[in-house]
Amino acid sequence: MNTRRQLIARTALTLAAVVAPGLVWAQADKVTRIVVPFAAGGPIDVTARILAEAVKASLGTVIVENKPGAGGNIGVAAVAKSAPDGLTLGIATTASHGINPWLFSKLPYDPVKDFAPVTQMLRVPNVLVMNAEAAQRLNIATLADLIRYAKANPGKLNYGSGGNGSAGHLAGEMFKHQAGVFAVHIPYNGGNPAQLGLLSGQVDFNFDNLATASANIRAGKLRALAVTTAQRSAAMPEVPAVAETLKGLEIDTWWGLVAPAGTPADTVRKLNATFTEALRSPDVKNRFAALMAEPAPSSPEAFAGFLNSERAKYERAVKLSGAKVD
Structure with missing residues (x-):
């Protein structure tokens, strides 16, 4: 009888490992950390915490650790230097893996060699907005x-x-280049001052994050001319996509999960399965929608290809802008 009980117990454990591999991780009493390379409270931090909560049933304890500074470089470098054991993940962003490799003369990490892509998390549309008074005065109602x-x-x-x-800035330069127009760039010290400059009429238009601009669009203070994703956004379907006027122009904000290079392939696949399942869940979709963010789960291979294409796109954009950080 004891032998029969032992056989049943072993069979149950085997089935648990096959059916719910994440639960086996949870029983190992390990702590998974997600390094956010920006300060707490911003959209990247908020979405990371939503996702951490969504996967805790599979991974056990998941903490979010903020390491801001140097345009995201400090936090991303910390991930690159972490042990490749599947317990440290980082948030790769448009800045850290698309723009900074060309903007900074030196980086404390290699955006290709130092990371194992896990999955893209989401995309947030950007939007070309005009000061509403300026748009009315100049009789501008559309991107055309x-x-x-x-x-x-x-x-x-x-x-x-x-x-x-x-x-x-880079979105503006890409727009000017493709549209064949010239407009003077006015740099501010951060996104909030830039938005205030637009609202006060100091500048005529901006490329802003849709989540940030939406309240002023709905209040009539800003006129949305186009979202910069390839298709219209479900959050504001009445606003055309910029590609409807300028074919091929696509500039949105994204971020995703990466592990340190050398993380075993089977561990990366397990992490991918856990996080993509969470990204497809109705609860995560609804919570992201409140931030006007669209989940974008992908395979590790697809995310790697996406990162490559973004680097190529922003190499051209940074060269057009002439911007450089030494």
């Missing part, structure tokens, strides 16, 4: 109107951003 006005009045329009080399 803005381009026509800029071509007829070279140098009379200006746009703001959170600083030289910021995502908003």
